[in-house]
Amino acid sequence: MSDSSSSRHSSPDGHEPNPLLAENSGEVSETPFNTLGLIPELLQTVEALGYKNATSIQAQAIPSALQDRDIIGVAKNWLR
Structure with a gap:
């Protein structure tokens, strides 16, 4: 289910994805993290x-x- 061109959908340790992470809800935007001004x-x-x-x-x-x-x-x- 993971695609290297999009956000990650499973954890590297094999555990179930956290349903509270929005990446797991399919709501991934087109905004790369490197454009948001995060510290290095x-x-x-x-x-x-x-x-x-x-x-x-x-x-x-x-x-x-x-x-x-x-x-x-x-x-x-x-909200669902």
């Missing part, structure tokens, strides 16, 4: 874990969080 150490960790694109809610929230703004967000799959 965090970006390196995200990429080492195999994530390439942020989810829609991450792409919208991360820039505001980095500007020290308050955020309230609800992922679509949480």
Whole structure:
């Protein structure tokens, strides 16, 4: 189910995907993590874990969080 051109959908240790991670809900955006202004150490960790694109809610929230703004967000799959 994993595709190297998209975000990772399974964990490297073989455990079930975390349903609370938006990557597992199919809501992956076209926004690469490397365009969101993350510090180099965090970006390196995200990429080492195999994530390439942020989810829609991450792409919208991360820039505001980095500007020290308050955020309230609800992922679509949480409402189901």
